[in-house]
Amino acid sequence: MELSDLVTFATVARSGGITRAAGELNTVQSNVTNRIRSLEVEVGVPLFERHARGMTLTDAGRRLLPYAQQLVAMSRDALLAARDDGVPKGPLAIGSMETTAAVRLPPLLTRFHRRFPAVQLTLQTGPTAVLTQAVLESSLDGAFVAGPIDHPDLVSTFAFKEELVLLTARRWRSLAALRAGTEGAGPTILVFRTGCSYRQRLEQILAEFGWPCASRLEFGTLDGIIGCVASDMGVTLLPRAVAQRSELAGSIRAHALNHAQKRVDTLFVRRRKVHEGSALHSFLGCFGPKS
Amino acid sequence: MELSDLVTFATVARSGGITRAAGELNTVQSNVTNRIRSLEVEVGVPLFERHARGMTLTDAGRRLLPYAQQLVAMSRDALLAARDDGVPKGPLAIGSMETTAAVRLPPLLTRFHRRFPAVQLTLQTGPTAVLTQAVLESSLDGAFVAGPIDHPDLVSTFAFKEELVLLTARRWRSLAALRAGTEGAGPTILVFRTGCSYRQRLEQILAEFGWPCASRLEFGTLDGIIGCVASDMGVTLLPRAVAQRSELAGSIRAHALNHAQKRVDTLFVRRRKVHEGSALHSFLGCFGPKS
DNA sequence: TGGGACCGTTCTCTAAAGAAGAACGCAGCG
DNA sequence: CGCTGCGTTCTTCTTTAGAGAACGGTCCCA
Numbered sequence A, B: 001m002e003l004s005d006l007v008t009f010a011t012v013a014r015s016g017g018i019t020r021a022a023g024e025l026n027t028v029q030s031n032v033t034n035r036i037r038s039l040e041v042e043v044g045v046p047l048f049e050r051h052a053r054g055m056t057l058t059d060a061g062r063r064l065l066p067y068a069q070q071l072v073a074m075s076r077d078a079l080l081a082a083r084d085d086g087v088p089k090g091p092l093a094i095g096s097m098e099t100t101a102a103v104r105l106p107p108l109l110t111r112f113h114r115r116f117p118a119v120q121l122t123l124q125t126g127p128t129a130v131l132t133q134a135v136l137e138s139s140l141d142g143a144f145v146a147g148p149i150d151h152p153d154l155v156s157t158f159a160f161k162e163e164l165v166l167l168t169a170r171r172w173r174s175l176a177a178l179r180a181g182t183e184g185a186g187p188t189i190l191v192f193r194t195g196c197s198y199r200q201r202l203e204q205i206l207a208e209f210g211w212p213c214a215s216r217l218e219f220g221t222l223d224g225i226i227g228c229v230a231s232d233m234g235v236t237l238l239p240r241a242v243a244q245r246s247e248l249a250g251s252i253r254a255h256a257l258n259h260a261q262k263r264v265d266t267l268f269v270r271r272r273k274v275h276e277g278s279a280l281h282s283f284l285g286c287f288g289p290k291s
Numbered sequence C: 001t002g003g004g005a006c007c008g009t010t011c012t013c014t015a016a017a018g019a020a021g022a023a024c025g026c027a028g029c030g
Numbered sequence D: 001c002g003c004t005g006c007g008t009t010c011t012t013c014t015t016t017a018g019a020g021a022a023c024g025g026t027c028c029c030a
Helices: A003-015 A018-024 A029-043 A059-083 A098-103 A105-115 A128-136 A175-181 A197-209 A222-230 A240-245 A247-251 A278-285 B003-015 B018-024 B029-043 B059-083 B098-103 B105-115 B128-136 B175-181 B197-209 B222-230 B240-245 B247-251 B278-285
Strands: A048-051 A054-057 A090-096 A119-125 A142-146 A154-169 A189-192 A216-219 A236-239 A252-255 A263-271 B048-051 B054-057 B090-096 B119-125 B142-146 B154-169 B189-192 B216-219 B236-239 B252-255 B263-271
Touching (some): A003 A018, A003 A029, A003 A059, A018 A029, A018 A054, A029 B059, A054 A059, A059 B029, A059 B059, A090 A098, A098 A105, A098 A119, A098 A154, A098 A222, A098 A240, A105 A119, A105 A278, A128 A142, A128 A154, A142 A197, A142 A278, A154 A240, A189 A222, A216 A222, A222 A236, A222 A240, A222 A247, A222 A252, A236 A240, A240 A252, A247 A252, A263 A278, B003 B029, B003 B059, B018 B029, B018 B054, B054 B059, B090 B098, B090 B128, B090 B278, B098 B105, B098 B119, B098 B154, B098 B222, B098 B236, B098 B240, B105 B119, B105 B278, B119 B278, B128 B142, B128 B154, B128 B263, B142 B197, B142 B278, B154 B197, B154 B240, B189 B197, B189 B222, B189 B236, B216 B222, B222 B236, B222 B252, B236 B240, B240 B247, B247 B252, B263 B278
Parallel strands (some): A189 A216, B090 B119, B090 B142, B189 B216
Antiparallel strands (some): A048 A054, A142 A263, A154 A236, B048 B054, B142 B263, B154 B252, B154 B263
């Protein structure tokens, strides 16, 4: 059983067919057939069920797949670790929540790039759950997500402390006024489309206030949310720093929350590995203990 | 980079030479040379320093080695997982402390073997630290060790609760009498040779009593310790069940300790893996929640 | 109920990789 | 100075992997 066999296996499993896998692997069908077959001979049990429109994993294949993926990912790490001479360089894939990317990362990334120009940093934004999964799958080297995170394969480092505030249009001078003004139906809440981590928190806070929740609108961008809050379409929950930094800061009002509600830590999570890459290590150094 | 290359690499690293590695791998020197060289070409840096009496790892090699070992171990797990159809069978390597093996395991192993005769169980005894390391290195599937254990790669399950007692010869009717009888020098303590986990505990307890420790004798077997306690050579610390079960129970005396001192949990630790083998799972079922 | 599209398997040929063995170079040691 | 141990190089042979073509099956739709 060789790593190349496992790559082939994982590709077939993912694409669901030998023809598609052969395309992805830049080879011909017959080779993929043979590799899979020899793998099945070695394991001793069939890994796929063949049917007219492709292949699906057998139970044995389903047991093997996560190992195959992990082995392939680890072999990539191994090469990087061996080549890593301590000088930060090469690609570094970082993920971040929208809000963190908007207000915290610009200075950090600028500083990092100035200190380590040999590192090719890429940034991808998304919700906490997606980013965490991406880190686990090694498609990201690390990510800024909303805490707390507890997973045996992840190491998390405190990055930023945020104060969450409830944002409304300027005309609402207090939460009580908002409450009175949305009697009955309750406020409309504005959240990110793809499972934003602050969304649960917002719904929980409204529940604690005993407010009904009229309706929910989902957005793809931070500016979209803030813009709609400014035009009094509804309320949202965001870090205070995000609201202050916005161009529309004059048109919105931030309402403070109580201690338990407002506090959220942004953590930097990374995969627990044998060897922490120099690029990632130097990145940690840019917002960690010092600097 | 293929798994067979990594096996070769790890073998050379462990044996410290190409000739020795070739012997272990049942091949000729020239092949090992070529595999290592092609690996070095692929990684892009030398992995070994050549000198007249063999090879030693470079920094890059030292970074690669743990990955290689883990990849090889994981590929073995992968094969076992794929082949594991849910029926407990095949080899199962269990480790245990001497004391647990003496009093707790006989009935457990008997029961397990009766229920799952297809599992070829092997038992190895040793101190906690060694067993834990063996589990981490996948040379044991699981082990009974003294708690607490906290390691991200290990899962531990409560197995047995033990009451530790201080064992002396029969003539010492109380700890006070022992104290008086060993005035000045303090008692001799009898412990296992290879870093027994109760040893620290015993030294700590004597320290809490404010007793000096005259000298320490190290043994290789449980019977040796108990025999020497019976003939009043010194004192030791063991689970009460071990003392009671001994043939020499009539010649020794167990002295109770206070609550904080006497309590020790025996845990069953195993490696955190993607797939828990059926054999191990069924073994856990033999002392776990039920049965 | 055929024909075509799709998909996996099988077979052959060729190229590349790996194993074995012999010869060589080099350092240390008596 | 020759011997021994160890790693490298080179050649030969075998095995294996890759490419391409032909085959056989299923499904779908006319």
